[in-house]
Amino acid sequence: METKIWSVDKNNEVEHSYPQLQEAARLLRENEVVAFPTETVYGLGANARSDEAVAKIFQAKGRPSDNPLIVHIANRNQLExxxxxxxxxxxxLINHFWPGPLTLVLRKKDHILSEKVTAELSTVAVRMPDHPIALAIIEASGLPIAAPSANTSGKPSPTLASHVIADLDGKIAGVVDGGPTGVGLESTVLDCTEEIPVILRPGGVTREELEEICGQVHIDKALVQENEAPRSPGMKYTHYAPKAPLTVVKGSLGFIQELVSIQQEQGKRVGILTTIEHEAEYSADVIVACGSVDKLETVASQLYDTLRKFDEAAVDIIYSEAFPDKGIGQAIMNRLLKAAGQQVIIEE
Known part of the structure; x- marks a missing residue:
């Protein structure tokens, strides 16, 4: 299959008359799969009503079919x-956070969506992306669009069209290149089917921000207890992992450097994921600064691209600094630990 690539400038007025967006929408109506940018990561979109279309998402990603998908909409009528x-x-929540990086889990109507989207659950996860290109494509298609991240399952999520092309060229009908995404981490998933909402996946909207609107908000036990099965789309299996083994280190810079030196003495090529404040403090084969510890939103926006850079550098092992586990830091640590397969070293 030839994958078409359309370049669209999100900073210009995005009109439905753009031939590129109209063609992308047409392919979605024909039950093909098209990747497009959102404010979080690039999504891999397909007609959420069609078993045929949704099956193509799972096939392209190599994603287990028992993992539910998030449905993307462009207006309130679609939600109803x-x-x-x-x-x-x-x-x-809708009035405050939509469009934006918040996914809401609600009771679904029967016989509207493909059962492959919801993994035959009684609920559906829905969000309205805050990106003019995404909204224009969804609006032009006239469909609810199922759209997980547009990457090979298990790899770091794509924040650039080049990431999508590297993973899925020849496997999907098209990619709308709208430049880099903004938030850089997937949306927060909030289960609203219980009396007190439950965060199933931390993301672009923080717990603190939600509590300003909701009052009390619970955290899914699976986020803090390893033996609990996660209930959120995109959290059931290992995700975000670079090719080389990644370990998160909770300790001093000197302790991390000691770990690096031990691996180098064994002939290993070692990478360090750090911040601009600490970049000059290390000696390693590959050192990548992933934003600023004083501005964690910059770490979030660069995290997946940073993980892919280690693949390009062909390191044998990666050590990452840990980050404060509050605000957007909770989502950063969630993704890092998933990428590391929960491998953590703590300095005594």
């Missing part, structure tokens, strides 16, 4: 078509 009811609290 998909879910049974919209509680008052959900209305408040």
């Amino acid at each position: 078509e998909l879910v049974k009811d919209i509680p008052n609290l959900v209305d408040k």
Whole structure:
């Protein structure tokens, strides 16, 4: 299959009359798979009503089919078509955070979506992306669009069109190149089917921000207990991993350097994931500064691209500094630990 690539400048007025977006929307209506940018990562979109279309997502990604997908919409009417009811609290969340990096899990209406989207659950995860290109494509298609991250399953999520092409060229119908994404981490997933909302996946909207609207917000046990099965799309299997083994280190810079030196003495090529504040403090084969520890949103936006850089550098092992586990840092640490397969070294 030839993968078409369309370049669209999100900073210009995005009109539905753009031939590129119209062609992408047409392919979605024909049950093909098209990747497009959102404010979080690039999504791999398909008609959420079609078993045929959704199956192509799983095939392209190599993703297990028992892993539910998030449905992307462009307006409130689409949400009402998909879910049974919209509680008052959900209305408040929508008014405050949509469009934006917040996915809401709600009770689904029957016989509207492909069962492959929801993994035959009674709920559906829905969000409205805050990106003009994504919204224009969804609007032009006239469809709810199932769209997990546009990468090979298990690899770091794509924040550039080049990441998508590296993973999926020849496997999907097209890629809309809208430049780099913004947030850089996937959306927060919030289960709104219980009396007190539950964060199933931390992301671009923080717990603190949610609590300003909701009051109390719980955290899914799977995020803090290894023996609990996660309930969120995109969290059931190992994700975000670079090719080389990654270990998160909770310790001093000197302790991390000692670990690096031990590996180098064994002939290993070692990479360090750090920040601009600490970059000059290390000696290693590959040192990549991933944003600023004083501005964790910069770490979030660069994290996946940084992990892919280690693949390009062909390192044998990677050590990453740990980050403060609050605000957007909670999502950063969640993704790092998933990428590391929960491998952590703690300095005594």
